[in-house]
Amino acid sequence: xxxxxxxxxxxxxxxxxxxxxxxxxxxxxxxxxxxxxxxxxxxxxxxxxxxxxxxxxxxxxxxxxxxxxxxxxxxxxxxxxxxxxxxxxxxxxxxxxxxxxxxxxxxxxxxxxxxxxxxxxxxxxxxxxxxxxxxxxxxxxxxxxxxxxxxxxxxxxxxxxxxxxxxxxxxxxxxxxxxxxxxxxxxxxxxxxxxxxxxxxxxxxxxxxxxxxxxxxxxxxxxxxxxxxxxxxxxxxxxxxxxxxx
Amino acid sequence: xxxxxxxxxxxxxxxxxxxxxxxxxxxxxxxxxxxxxxxxxxxxxxxxxxxxxxxxxxxxxxxxxxxxxxxxxxxxxxxxxxxxxxxxxxxxxxxxxxxxxxxxxxxxxxxxxxxxxxxxxxxxxxxxxxxxxxxxxxxxxxxxxxxxxxxxxxxxxxxxxxxxxxxxxxxxxxxxxxxxxxxxxxxxxxxxxxxxxxxxxxxxxxxxxxxxxxxxxxxxxxxxxxxxxxxxxxxxxxxxxxxxxxxxxxxxxxxxxxxxxxxxxxxxxxxxxxxxxxxxxxxxxxxxxxxxxxxxxxxxxxxxxxxxxxxxxxxxxxxxxxxxxxxxxxxxxxxxxxxxxxxxxxxxxxxxxxxxxxxxxxxxxxxxxxxxxxxxxxxxxxxxxxxxxxxxxxxxxxxxxxxxxxxxxxxxxxxxxxxxxxxxxxxxxxxxxxxxxxxxxxxxxxxxxxxxxxx
Numbered sequence: 254x255x256x257x258x259x260x261x262x263x264x265x266x267x268x269x270x271x272x273x274x275x276x277x278x279x280x281x282x283x284x285x286x287x288x289x290x291x292x293x294x295x296x297x298x299x300x301x302x303x304x305x306x307x308x309x310x311x312x313x314x315x316x317x318x319x320x321x322x323x324x325x326x327x328x329x330x331x332x333x334x335x336x337x338x339x340x341x342x343x344x345x346x347x348x349x350x351x352x353x354x355x356x357x358x359x360x361x362x363x364x365x366x367x368x369x370x371x372x373x374x375x376x377x378x379x380x381x382x383x384x385x386x387x388x389x390x391x392x393x394x395x396x397x398x399x400x401x402x403x404x405x406x407x408x409x410x411x412x413x414x415x416x417x418x419x420x421x422x423x424x425x426x427x428x429x430x431x432x433x434x435x436x437x438x439x440x441x442x443x444x445x446x447x448x449x450x451x452x453x454x455x456x457x458x459x460x461x462x463x464x465x466x467x468x469x470x471x472x473x474x475x476x477x478x479x480x481x482x483x484x485x486x487x488x489x490x491x492x493x494x495x496x497x498x499x
Numbered sequence: 500x501x502x503x504x505x506x507x508x509x510x511x512x513x514x515x516x517x518x519x520x521x522x523x524x525x526x527x528x529x530x531x532x533x534x535x536x537x538x539x540x541x542x543x544x545x546x547x548x549x550x551x552x553x554x555x556x557x558x559x560x561x562x563x564x565x566x567x568x569x570x571x572x573x574x575x576x577x578x579x580x581x582x583x584x585x586x587x588x589x590x591x592x593x594x595x596x597x598x599x600x601x602x603x604x605x606x607x608x609x610x611x612x613x614x615x616x617x618x619x620x621x622x623x624x625x626x627x628x629x630x631x632x633x634x635x636x637x638x639x640x641x642x643x644x645x646x647x648x649x650x651x652x653x654x655x656x657x658x659x660x661x662x663x664x665x666x667x668x669x670x671x672x673x674x675x676x677x678x679x680x681x682x683x684x685x686x687x688x689x690x691x692x693x694x695x696x697x698x699x700x701x702x703x704x705x706x707x708x709x710x711x712x713x714x715x716x717x718x719x720x721x722x723x724x725x726x727x728x729x730x731x732x733x734x735x736x737x738x739x740x741x742x743x744x745x746x747x748x749x750x751x752x753x754x755x756x757x758x759x760x761x762x763x764x765x766x767x768x769x770x771x772x773x774x775x776x777x778x779x780x781x782x783x784x785x786x787x788x789x790x791x792x793x794x795x796x797x798x799x800x801x802x803x804x805x806x807x808x809x810x811x812x813x814x815x816x817x818x819x820x821x822x823x824x825x826x827x828x829x830x831x832x833x834x835x836x837x838x839x840x841x842x843x844x845x846x847x848x849x850x851x852x853x854x855x856x857x858x859x860x861x862x863x864x865x866x867x868x869x870x871x872x873x874x875x876x877x878x879x880x881x882x883x884x885x886x887x888x889x890x891x892x893x894x895x896x897x898x899x900x901x902x903x904x905x906x907x908x909x910x911x912x913x914x915x916x917x918x919x920x921x922x923x924x925x926x927x928x929x930x931x932x933x934x935x936x937x938x939x940x941x942x943x944x945x946x947x948x949x950x951x952x953x954x
Contacts, residue, residue, distance in 0.1 A: 262898070265944045266908045267937045272944035276952075288948050291901040299898075301852065303874035303883060304891040310899025390854035398532065399810065399858035401541040425525070429812045433851030435887075438929040439501065440849065442508035445933035446517060446816050447851075476934025 256284045257322035259356065261332045261468070262294040268468050274495040275328040275359055281495075282367055286326075289318035297335035301434045305339065312341050316352065324366065325356040328491045330388020330466045333358040337392070358392055359491055360466055364407040369414070375498040377417035380488075381460035382409060383451065383474065384427040385467035394466065398427050408466055408490055415493060423454030432473035448477045455485065462486045464493055501845035501884075507817035520652065521815040527648070528809040530758025531859065538750070548747050549863035552800035555738055556790060562705040562738045563781065569708025573770040575777045583613035586782045590615060590697070590730055591622055593778060597728055599695040605712065605719035606630040607699025608646050608803060609732050609782060611825040615697075626697070627689045629718040631682055638665045644819025646826055647756045647805040652818050686718075696722030698768075700733035701802070702748060703779075706741045709769035710779065713752060713762040720766050729777045731768065735786050736799040748802060751861035755804035785838040794872045798833045800862040805830075807856035807866055813849055822846060829856035833869040836876070844882035847873035905945070912939035 256279060260272045279286045295315065296308035315336070319325050327333045336356045342349040363369045388394040388408075395406035412420050431437070431447025438444075452474060455463050463485060465471050471487040478485050500508070511517050535541045555562055567577045580586035586609075594602070602619070604610065604626050616626050616637075628637045632649035636642065638661050643649030650658070655673040662668040668681045698719045702711040710731045712719040723729045739745060753759040771777035790796050808814050808828035819827040824835045824843065832846035847870045850856075856866040877883060883891075897904045915922055916939050925932045942950075 260944055262904070262908075266912060267939060269940055269942060269944035269947050273947060276948075288945070288952070290945065290949075293901050293904040294898040296898060299891050299895050301871065301874070302887065302891055303847075303876075303878035304888075304895065305875055306879070307891060307895035308898075310895060314899055314901060386851070386853035386855075390858060397855075397858055399855055401535055401538075427855075429851050429853035429855070431812065431851060433853075436848070436851050439887075440504045440507060440813070441929040441932055442504070442511040443813050443816050444851075446511055446514075447812050448934075450521070450816075472937055473934065475937065476930065479935035480933060 254284055255323050256286045257319045257325045258286050258288045259292065259295075259319065259325050259327040259332070259336075260288065261327065261329045263472070264328065264468050267472070268489070271328055271468055271489040271491055274489065274491040275326070278491055278495040279326060282363070282369065284367075287322070292318040295332040295335045296339070297332060298434055300335065300339055308339075309341065309343075315340065316342055316348070319352060319355075320348065322355060324362065325352070326359055326362045327356065328359045328466070328489060329468065330358045330385050330392050330394060331469060333361075334387040334391035358388055358394065358466060360388075360407045360411055361392060361394055363411060363494075369411065372411070372414040372494060373498045374414065374494055374496050375416040376493050376496040378461045379419045379421060379459060380412070380493065381421050381423060381455040381458055381463045382412065383423075383430060383455070383463050383465040383470055384408075385465045385470045386427075386429050388466045389427060395427075411494055412464075412490070415496065416498060418493070421458045421460060423451065423458060425454060430470040430474055432470050434469075437473055444473070445477065448473050452477055452481075452483070452485070456483070460485060462488050462493075464488050464490050466490050501848060502823060503817070503821050503845040503849040506821035506823065507813075507849070510818045510821055511816065516654075517816055519654070520818060523651065524809045524815045527757060528806075528859075531755055531806055531809065532758075534754040534758040534760065538754075544747060544751055545861055545863050548751055548802075548861055549800060551739060551744050551747060552862050553797065555740060556736065556796065556799055559735060559738065559790065562740055563735060565705040566703055566708055566738055567781075569706065570779055571708070573708050575708065575770060575779055578778060578780045580780055580782045580784070583782070583784050586613045586732065586780055586784065587615055587618040589780050590732075591619065593728065593730060594619070594624060594695060597695075597776075599728060600624070601689070601692045602626045602695045602697060603629050603689055603693040603718075603722040603726065604697040605699065605714060605722055606633050606649070607697065607732055608826060609699055609734055610697065611643065613782070613784065627686070629686055629689065629716075629722060630714070631679065631716060634682060634686065635661060638662075642820070642825065644827065645805060645808055646803050646828075647808075652820065690721045690725050693722055693726040695728045695730065696726035697730045697732065698723065700731050700737050700779075701752065702739050702745055703733055703737045704740075704742055704745065705738055707769065709767050711745065711749075712766045712768065713749070713764065714766070715759075715763045717764045720764060723766075723768060724772070727775050729768065729771065729775070730780060731778070732780045732782065734782050734784070736801075752802055752804050755806040755859065755861040789834070789837045792837070795833060795837065795869055797864055798830065798866075798869060800864055801830050801834070802862060804861055806859040806861065810855045810859045811850070812853065812855070813851065817849070822849070829866045829870065830864070833866060833873060836873050840877065840880055841882055844877045847871075847877060905943070908943060912941075912943075915939040916941070
């Protein structure tokens with residue numbers, strides 16, 4: 254199974270350990286993983302700001318890097334959703350459809366394609382799960398509190414396979430953290446307030462670590478945690494799932 | 500800074516009050532969840548409502564004409580208004596022609612949209628808003644901040660102060676029962692004097708020409724039964740085909756809005772009482788243009804329940820007035836750009852695109868997707884801030900050229916490591932106001948990969 258590893262630009266630049274954990278985890282589970290070296294970004298920052306007409310160059314680069322893989326796997330629900338909803342190749346619609354259908358968020362890939370039912374992983378901490386919106390409401394990685402449908406969660410199921418991990422949810426289990434891409438700077442006051450409120454709820458549950466499928470939510474929360482001198486750490490779900498057993 | 504961001508920042512200056520606003524509306528969202536969960540067919544109902552609205556919007560001309568014929572047959576006069584100005588002129592003419600002086604109005608977001616109150620005031624008429632929340636904001640000379648809970652931005656103490664000033668209640672008495680009673684006594688006089696009642700319309704039924712108004716206070720009924728002339732004002736999208744369809748919407752409306760199974764009053768007005776007159780003003784005011792926009796037409800399915808307000812984490816933390824329009828919240832952010840893109844270019848950006856709004860919408864409007872689409876329109880029409888435009892063009896270039904991207908990335912990280920103070924300028928870097936910067940690592944993942952996997 255040939256897997257193309259799609260690493261979001263900000264993870265490549267600021268959180269390489271998340272990409273390493275994703276790569277190692279997939280390799281341990283028997284995937285042949287390639288990291289196409291000329292990849293940059295999915296184009297979401299432009300598109301969500303209203304500049305989707307500027308993202309064709311970015312899409313073309315993405316296509317050159319990821320054409321021909323059986324699966325494209327990405328440790329971000331948000332970037333995955335963007336490719337699924339907006340990736341374009343004018344004049345080559347068939348290839349665009351194929352690529353859009355081949356891209357998977359990491360926990361979705363582990364659950365639906367690899368059908369992982371056990372993990373040799375250990376993480377002896379009390380962990381708060383932040384449910385990232387695009388993975389949840391966009392990719393349906395888990396059920397949503399707004400809709401009256403049966404409850405499920407792919408990230409939670411995977412975390413339940415980790416030895417020693419104690420999982421807790423905040424009181425509002427799926428409220429947005431307020432990152433929102435460029436929203437975090439253009440609507441700074443509301444963005445920061447939303448992040449502070451998420452953190453307060455996690456701290457009320459005495460978590461040691463906050464995890465999520467999206468590092469962008471965690472980057473935002475980490476910035477607030479550090480500013481306030483909190484002891485709570487953030488860890489991407491890939492880092493936890495890749496924690497070795499003792 | 501955009502207008503919404505600026506007003507939201509002001510709102511956030513009082514954090515305790517922001518917390519209170521957020522928690523109050525979250526409580527309403529939770530009531531909605533509880534109530535929806537009691538209906539096993541909830542998701543089917545939403546789909547059915549959405550489908551009925553889609554069908555109606557596709558055949559709107561026929562249903563509007565059918566409605567007019569039925570209303571006329573009931574002895575009701577129907578007026579058509581293409582714009583807000585025409586709507587206001589129709590109301591004014593009816594008041595003048597019938598020599599009416601005492602006007603009571605039950606809640607109508609359409610009349611807010613058309614700015615009817617200030618228009619009539621200019622012509623010497625006082626309109627009394629009879630919904631309690633609307634009355635409170637009217638006395639304060641403020642617009643409503645929420646389409647269902649118009650005074651939700653106010654606390655008991657604010658109401659007490661307002662009533663003390665205008666209704667001469669005891670200073671400092673914040674007892675809700677006392678204050679409500681004072682409002683009731685004051686409004687009772689207005690109802691008795693009323694010779695004209697203006698109401699909004701929640702649903703207009705094509706097959707029988709009736710309009711349905713949902714209230715919790717019975718104020719629409721009180722006004723209509725007291726006054727000799729009833730003017731019901733409705734947008735063209737309020738039509739539903741049959742009485743049989745109504746139950747689908749009344750079951751969804753109150754549950755979505757407040758978590759009630761049904762509003763206390765669901766009043767059907769089909770014809771005028773003996774010796775009285777009933778008029779219906781049907782208003783377009785940009786709705787047919789929205790109907791013509793393929794990407795945005797299903798925003799006209801909206802039944803004004805405000806569930807998207809209550810669930811929106813941004814609305815709860817920025818308040819209705821930060822949207823500077825009659826209809827605030829996520830739905831307002833996709834409706835208002837239709838009538839004035841320039842004035843409302845900030846609204847589609849007042850969202851993290853979390854998608855919660857679309858999930859609670861009882862008629863399944865894809866609100867967050869339409870916010871995304873309006874953003875594209877705002878930029879194409881040239882209303883993006885110049886700095887943003889320049890930044891985005893530069894970013895697009897970087898991401899299209901991998902070598903350039905890597906160069907910028909490593910240079911940027913190096914700058915952050917060598918000169919950390921550079922990024923720590925709150926004035927130029929809004930991120931840093933309340934958040935630390937991420938720690939830039941020496942190597943990117945690609946660097947690591949080349950060293951560890953590509954040997």
